[in-house]
Amino acid sequence: MTLISTKLLEDDILRTDNEVMELSKRQQNKEERVQLIIQEAERLFIENGFEKVQMQDIADAAGIGVATLFRYFPKKDQLIVAAAVKNLQPTLERFEQFMHGEGSAYERLEAILNHFFEMQLERTNHARFREAFESYASFVASPLPGIETYIDVQRQIMQTLEPLIEDGKRDGSFRSDIDVKVTVVTIINTFGTFGNNIMLKSHISYLEDDIEPAVQLRALKEMFLASIRA
Amino acid sequence: MTLISTKLLEDDILRTDNEVMELSKRQQNKEERVQLIIQEAERLFIENGFEKVQMQDIADAAGIGVATLFRYFPKKDQLIVAAAVKNLQPTLERFEQFMHGEGSAYERLEAILNHFFEMQLERTNHARFREAFESYASFVASPLPGIETYIDVQRQIMQTLEPLIEDGKRDGSFRSDIDVKVTVVTIINTFGTFGNNIMLKSHISYLEDDIEPAVQLRALKEMFLASIRA
DNA sequence: TAAATTATGATAGTCTAACTATCATAATCA
DNA sequence: TGATTATGATAGTTAGACTATCATAATTTA
Numbered sequence: 253m254t255l256i257s258t259k260l261l262e263d264d265i266l267r268t269d270n271e272v273m274e275l276s277k278r279q280q281n282k283e284e285r286v287q288l289i290i291q292e293a294e295r296l297f298i299e300n301g302f303e304k305v306q307m308q309d310i311a312d313a314a315g316i317g318v319a320t321l322f323r324y325f326p327k328k329d330q331l332i333v334a335a336a337v338k339n340l341q342p343t344l345e346r347f348e349q350f351m352h353g354e355g356s357a358y359e360r361l362e363a364i365l366n367h368f369f370e371m372q373l374e375r376t377n378h379a380r381f382r383e384a385f386e387s388y389a390s391f392v393a394s395p396l397p398g399i400e401t402y403i404d405v406q407r408q409i410m411q412t413l414e415p416l417i418e419d420g421k422r423d424g425s426f427r428s429d430i431d432v433k434v435t436v437v438t439i440i441n442t443f444g445t446f447g448n449n450i451m452l453k454s455h456i457s458y459l460e461d462d463i464e465p466a467v468q469l470r471a472l473k474e475m476f477l478a479s480i481r482a
Numbered sequence: 483m484t485l486i487s488t489k490l491l492e493d494d495i496l497r498t499d500n501e502v503m504e505l506s507k508r509q510q511n512k513e514e515r516v517q518l519i520i521q522e523a524e525r526l527f528i529e530n531g532f533e534k535v536q537m538q539d540i541a542d543a544a545g546i547g548v549a550t551l552f553r554y555f556p557k558k559d560q561l562i563v564a565a566a567v568k569n570l571q572p573t574l575e576r577f578e579q580f581m582h583g584e585g586s587a588y589e590r591l592e593a594i595l596n597h598f599f600e601m602q603l604e605r606t607n608h609a610r611f612r613e614a615f616e617s618y619a620s621f622v623a624s625p626l627p628g629i630e631t632y633i634d635v636q637r638q639i640m641q642t643l644e645p646l647i648e649d650g651k652r653d654g655s656f657r658s659d660i661d662v663k664v665t666v667v668t669i670i671n672t673f674g675t676f677g678n679n680i681m682l683k684s685h686i687s688y689l690e691d692d693i694e695p696a697v698q699l700r701a702l703k704e705m706f707l708a709s710i711r712a
Numbered sequence: 713t714a715a716a717t718t719a720t721g722a723t724a725g726t727c728t729a730a731c732t733a734t735c736a737t738a739a740t741c742a
Numbered sequence: 743t744g745a746t747t748a749t750g751a752t753a754g755t756t757a758g759a760c761t762a763t764c765a766t767a768a769t770t771t772a
Contacts, residue, residue: 278718278769301621303533306758317721322760384617390610391531407688433688434701441702445675458637458663471664472671479709508740508747536729547750552731 282324289314289324294335298381302332302388333398336385339378340405343371347412357420362477364416368443369469383445410436426480435480442476443469516554519544524565528611532562532618563628566615569608570635573601577642587650592707594646598673599699613675640666656710665710672706673699 275283292313296305307328311318325331350364372379389396413436420426505513522543526535537558541548555561580594602609619626643666650656 320720380620387614387617410688434698438702438705442672458640468664472668475668475709479705550749
């Protein structure tokens with residue numbers, strides 16, 4: 253799933269990518285439009301949730317007619333799934349980058365958790381969107397169209413972490429009795445669920461005034477690391 | 483917030499409760515109806531989510547006309563909040579029960595976590611409903627009417643756990659350097675987020691076939707306990 | 713390049729579900 | 743018993759997802 257920016261590609265730009273070369277102009281435009289629509293939909297959904305954003309809003313944001321939007325995405329659900337997949341993609345990409353970093357397994361895990369936290373704090377709305385989507389998806393009568401793609405990216409994210417835990421068990425920085433997959437799921441579950449403002453707000457008011465969410469997340473991380481440290 | 487069952491109270495039942503005695507018959511009926519409506523709404527929302535359940539459905543389930551339903555709850559949002567509060571209540575009550583149990587702080591915490599897990603596994607839909615509600619609440623333009631009540635119950639739940647952690651620090655079963663409130667938030671965040679079927683399903687297919695969710699939850703618990711054990 | 717094909721956007725229309733208004737009837741109260 | 747209030751049926755309004763139509767524009771192809 254290639255990301256194409258809002259700016260439409262010009263004809264005279266020299267392309268080396270064969271796949272794009274092969275596409276007819278009409279196909280190219282279509283592909284660009286799909287990406288543009290998804291991009292705008294994601295942006296709007298992240299800010300406002302699914303219900304608040306109307307197909308009309310998305311059409312306007314993408315600069316197209318609503319009828320055209322419906323030709324590309326006959327159901328709002330399809331657009332929601334596409335936006336959710338796009339929203340999850342950067343997490344996978346950044347995780348993969350971190351896996352190829354320097355240092356011991358422990359250091360790399362700590363780095364990736366730090367990064368995860370920063371993402372959570374900086375992009376609270378992204379996390380909230382993800383949670384909203386997963387809730388939404390869980391209530392539909394028949395599985396959302398395209399949901400397999402989403403689940404697959406999720407699985408890839410988890411698989412990215414596996415070698416790291418294995419390394420740590422090997423080099424002795426992690427306890428040898430922990431289960432790799434269960435540990436991975438724990439990480440995702442523990443650190444991936446700070447999107448809901450309501451919980452966040454509730455926690456903030458529950459915690460002392462001078463405890464920032466960042467402090468709490470740091471404590472959470474320490475706690476987790478302590479639990480797997482050898 | 484008293485819970486009143488579907489079965490309407492009979493006139494001839496001897497009441498000892500003064501508060502109810504003072505109410506006129508009309509007021510009594512109203513109160514009963516409100517509870518009945520909330521009960522049916524909760525039941526339907528838990529199964530089907532907010533969007534799928536129509537005001538008509540709730541009116542039918544409560545055996546009243548839809549116009550009457552709207553007289554009690556002029557906005558669907560109000561009913562959603564009331565159902566969410568009702569949904570959270572049992573968690574608080576059970577937690578409070580466990581606080582008065584026997585044993586060391588460690589044993590009691592373990593017992594409460596076990597119980598929490600069981601609730602998560604047995605009442606997955608309740609947890610899912612809670613997550614859906616919190617997502618929903620986070621996206622509204624102005625705070626949902628009555629949301630303070632919900633937040634307050636949430637806070638009470640967390641406060642219930644505090645003395646337990648303090649006890650554990652005192653009697654030496656927990657590390658002395660952990661922060662009580664942060665630990666409480668960790669517990670809620672870590673163990674309260676298994677409602678989304680999609681995550682659950684994704685995890686199940688990611689984990690080995692023979693790893694049941696229960697096994698994974700148990701591992702999660704062990705991991706957490708290890709992190710705070712002295 | 714011209715004809716054929718396909719994509720677009722505007723507009724109007726359908727449908728569903730939240731919400732409102734009305735009113736005759738029934739239950740409660742004084 | 744007469745006055746007050748609650749109920750439920752019904753019809754109507756509104757918002758937003760989705761469909762149908764069609765004239766026009768862009769692209770393809772012969």
